Amino acid sequence: MQVPPPIVRIRDVSKAYKRGTQILPVLQNITLDIAEGEFMTLMGPSGSGKSTLLNLIAGIDKADRGTITIGGTDITTLSETELAAWRSTSIGFIFQFYNLIPVLNALENVELPLLLTGLSRKERRQHAEMALQVVNLPDRMDHYPSELSGGQQQRVAIARAFVTDPLMLVADEPTGDLDRVSAKDILDLMCRLNAELGKTIIMVTHDPRAAERAHVIRNLDKGVLDNVSDQAPL
Amino acid sequence: MFLIKLLFRNAFRHKLRTTLTILGISIAILAFGLLRTVVSAWYSGVEASSASRLVTRNAISLVFLLPSSYREKIRQIEGVKTVSWGNWFGGIYINEKNFFPNFAVDPTTYLDLYPEYLLTPEERKAFIHDRKACVVGQLTAEKYGWKLGDTVTLKGTIFPGNWDFVVRGIYRGRDKGTDESQFFFNWEYLNESMKKTAPQRAEQIGFFILGVRNPGQAAEVAEAVDRSFKNSMTETLTETEKAFQMGFVSMTEAIVIAIQLVSFVVIIIIMAVAANTMAMSARERTGEYVVFKTLGFRSPHLAGLIFGESFVITLTGCALGILATFPAAKAFGDAMSTFFPVFYISRKTIYLDLLASMIVAVSAALIPALRVTHIRIAEGLRKVA
Numbered sequence: 185m186q187v188p189p190p191i192v193r194i195r196d197v198s199k200a201y202k203r204g205t206q207i208l209p210v211l212q213n214i215t216l217d218i219a220e221g222e223f224m225t226l227m228g229p230s231g232s233g234k235s236t237l238l239n240l241i242a243g244i245d246k247a248d249r250g251t252i253t254i255g256g257t258d259i260t261t262l263s264e265t266e267l268a269a270w271r272s273t274s275i276g277f278i279f280q281f282y283n284l285i286p287v288l289n290a291l292e293n294v295e296l297p298l299l300l301t302g303l304s305r306k307e308r309r310q311h312a313e314m315a316l317q318v319v320n321l322p323d324r325m326d327h328y329p330s331e332l333s334g335g336q337q338q339r340v341a342i343a344r345a346f347v348t349d350p351l352m353l354v355a356d357e358p359t360g361d362l363d364r365v366s367a368k369d370i371l372d373l374m375c376r377l378n379a380e381l382g383k384t385i386i387m388v389t390h391d392p393r394a395a396e397r398a399h400v401i402r403n404l405d406k407g408v409l410d411n412v413s414d415q416a417p418l
Numbered sequence: 419m420f421l422i423k424l425l426f427r428n429a430f431r432h433k434l435r436t437t438l439t440i441l442g443i444s445i446a447i448l449a450f451g452l453l454r455t456v457v458s459a460w461y462s463g464v465e466a467s468s469a470s471r472l473v474t475r476n477a478i479s480l481v482f483l484l485p486s487s488y489r490e491k492i493r494q495i496e497g498v499k500t501v502s503w504g505n506w507f508g509g510i511y512i513n514e515k516n517f518f519p520n521f522a523v524d525p526t527t528y529l530d531l532y533p534e535y536l537l538t539p540e541e542r543k544a545f546i547h548d549r550k551a552c553v554v555g556q557l558t559a560e561k562y563g564w565k566l567g568d569t570v571t572l573k574g575t576i577f578p579g580n581w582d583f584v585v586r587g588i589y590r591g592r593d594k595g596t597d598e599s600q601f602f603f604n605w606e607y608l609n610e611s612m613k614k615t616a617p618q619r620a621e622q623i624g625f626f627i628l629g630v631r632n633p634g635q636a637a638e639v640a641e642a643v644d645r646s647f648k649n650s651m652t653e654t655l656t657e658t659e660k661a662f663q664m665g666f667v668s669m670t671e672a673i674v675i676a677i678q679l680v681s682f683v684v685i686i687i688i689m690a691v692a693a694n695t696m697a698m699s700a701r702e703r704t705g706e707y708v709v710f711k712t713l714g715f716r717s718p719h720l721a722g723l724i725f726g727e728s729f730v731i732t733l734t735g736c737a738l739g740i741l742a743t744f745p746a747a748k749a750f751g752d753a754m755s756t757f758f759p760v761f762y763i764s765r766k767t768i769y770l771d772l773l774a775s776m777i778v779a780v781s782a783a784l785i786p787a788l789r790v791t792h793i794r795i796a797e798g799l800r801k802v803a
Contacts, residue, residue: 236796244712245796265716272714279799283709287427292420297713299420344713356799 190217191351191384192241197250199236199407210236211407214250218400223378223385225395228404234388235356237404241386242275242354243267255351272300276345276383278355282337284329284344290316291325294343301348315343319373335366342373352384353377359394371397425726428699429734436731439695443735443778444742446688447771451743452750453681454767459751460674462760464667466595467660469633471531472640474626475662477653480506483622484652486609491646492626497639500629502527504605505622509572509581511562517756518558520572520601522608525551531629534592541566541587549607551586555598557759559588572601577608579615599759628656685774692782696728700786707790708798717791721783724790728783729776736775740768 199211210233218224226234239245240252243259244267252259255274262270271277284293294312303311316325319339329337338358345353355374359367375397377383387398395401403410430436458465474492476482486503493501504523510516525546529535537545537553545551554564564570568585583603591598612620630639640656647654657665667674700707707720743763751761 239796239799242712244799245794268711268714268716270714271712277712279709283705285424285706285709287424287431295420296710300714305419 191220191222191255192216192218192386193251193253194241195251195253197237197240197247197252199233199240199245199248209407211240211247211404214407214409216402216409218384218386220384221378221382222400223375223398224387224400224402225398226386226388226402226404227390227392227395230390232404233407234404238354238356238386238388242277243271244277272297273348274351276348276350276353278338278341278345278353278358280357280360282329282334282341282361284337284340286329289326289328290321290332290340290343293329293340294347297344297348311347312343315347316340318346318377319343333366334362335369338362338366338370339373342370342377346377346381346383350383352386355385355387357389358387359389359391367391367394421723421726425723425730428703428723429727429730432699435695435698439692439731440735440738442691443688443732443775444739446684447736447739447775448742448746449684450681450774451740451763451767451771452746453677453684454770455743455747455750455761455763456758457674457677457681458764458767459758459761460670460677461667462595462597462758463663464660466534466597466760467658467663469636469658469660470630471659472628472630472636472643472656473659473662474628474640474643474654474656475624477644477655480624482652483624484626484654486621486623488623488626488647488652488654492628492643495639495642495646497630497632497635497642498628499631500527500530502531502627502629503623503625504528504602504627505608505624506576507572507574507581507603507608508576509574509601511570511572515756516562518555518561518599518601518759519597520603522605523602524605525553525602528602528627531627534596535589536592537587537589541589544586545602545604548584548586549604549610550582550584552583552601552603553587553589554585554601555759556588556590557598557755558601559585561755564588577612577619579611581611594762594764595760597759599755627659685778689778689781692728692732692778693785695731696724696782696786699727700724700790704790704793704798708793708795711793711795711798720790721787724787725780725783728779732775732779732782736771740771743767743771 194214194216197211197214198209200207200209214237226237228234236245240247241254247260257270259267259270285296288296291312294315295308298308298311313325316322319342321336321339324332324336332340358374359370362370371394374385374387378385389395476484489501489503492498502524504521507520507522509520529537529542541553545553552570564585566585566588570583570585572581572583574581589598609620628639628643630636636658643656644654710720747761747763751758754761
């Protein structure tokens with residue numbers, strides 16, 4: 185059987201931050217492949233560089249060295265404008281604190297990334313409604329973020345992340361601000377998106393229970409990626 | 419549509435702050451509009467001047483008069499179509515507080531030269547034929563409740579005595595810029611009286627008004643008139659009506675400049691207020707703008723959101739300010755009608771209001787927009803977290 189090419193191909197990526205005159209290495213010679221449809225978790229202590237690696241994969245930060253190829257596109261060669269266009273079609277980002285726009289209701293928040301597509305207003309509405317149905321919030325479409333619980337807000341944020349049908353979803357501590365029950369709901373939802381829609385998911389988490397839901401767990405420590413720890417899909 | 423809705427929701431997210439900012443902008447636009455209208459009123463005489471009219475007066479000063487015999491000489495100068503003449507009468511109605519400009523003029527030629535003073539044919543005829551007739555502007559007539567046929571008595575200051583006039587016409591201005599406060603009566607009435615009471619003051623004219631055939635040759639005609647009386651006992655100074663009126667305005671130029679400066683200071687102050695509001699809004703929403711960037715929105719989109727919000731706030735304030743300017747200008751104009759007989763909000767003032775608002779909107783949004791468009795997503799996300 186032929187092995188499909190990885191959707192994410194990272195080669196010798198390094199990243200350092202400047203603090204005054206000091207240069208602090210955050211990631212060192214990272215090489216990583218992520219297969220299409222994989223659900224991978226990045227774990228590690230605070231400051232280990234996992235969010236930085238996630239940002240590099242999502243195209244919202246730039247590597248100092250190395251190459252990152254996503255779905256055949258070397259994003260390290262893209263300009264800021266090209267990266268923005270690429271992100272709008274290829275990446276769905278899920279934040280720890282949901283980051284919904286407070287003056288837009290759930291439906292409008294989900295519709296937001298579709299403004300960058302060529303869809304008509306009616307089509308945008310249909311896509312957003314469908315996405316909210318997938319995350320089981322069809323009755324909360326007109327609700328503003330302040331009228332939703334944390335778990336519901338995160339579900340809206342997930343709907344916003346996949347409504348454009350991106351290549352993959354990246355999630356930075358998606359359950360970090362939720363209680364246990366809501367966290368479980370969110371992880372169930374992400375697993376469902378992975379299993380049913382085949383979405384590749386890369387998730388950063390501190391929570392071992394959350395990490396257990398992934399197929400693969402990779403650990404980062406002081407900017408260095410450790411050995412592979414494969415898990416059976418749930 | 420979606421983004422416009424977002425602009426309005428963003429603009430009114432902090433209702434109190436936005437309301438106060440809009441209120442500030444409205445008051446500033448109201449003040450700016452009123453001050454600009456005062457400046458326009460100051461120049462109303464200049465603006466109402468016609469390019470085809472020249473004014474000839476004594477070269478030494480307007481206080482000194484010219485002999486009426488000049489009339490025929492001027493009439494013969496090439497390029498002169500019509501010659502009219504008049505005297506500043508300086509009469510007082512009841513007391514000095516009741517000021518309005520009053521002149522003795524030659525009715526036929528004067529009305530020919532000033533078609534902007536609209537009279538009915540009957541009024542015109544009555545004014546020409548009745549030696550004691552006077553014509554008064556609508557503003558003054560309304561102010562003192564004068565009607566056609568009323569007798570009005572003015573107390574002469576330059577020409578002593580009580581002078582009775584019969585109101586034979588009430589003129590309206592052809593356009594908004596026409597002064598409707600003036601009072602004219604027949605020059606012959608003044609001259610005849612002078613012949614009887616002070617013969618040495620008879621046949622003396624304060625100013626000639628010349629209608630020229632071709633406005634393009636006004637300068638040459640003016641020069642020809644003055645050349646005709648060069649080295650005479652009474653030399654003349656002829657200038658365009660505009661220059662003549664400007665001579666009065668320039669006496670008070672410092673006040674006009676001060677008003678203009680204050681009007682611009684008002685705009686600069688409100689610029690700072692609006693900029694502060696926009697800076698606060700943009701700073702509070704840095705996290706949201708970072709989310710927009712993460713979703714793939716680019717710098718022009720974000721700049722559009724910030725500039726759009728600034729325009730929503732500023733133009734709302736501008737619209738309210740303009741609306742408030744009309745009743746305020748009416749009240750101000752009514753109260754100050756003695757000083758500003760022509761007081762109306764011109765289209766130019768409205769355009770200046772809009773222009774000032776747009777400058778405020780752009781300058782208020784400029785720095786926040788630059789900041790937001792330059793923020794790096796990763797850095798912004800760290801701040802949000």
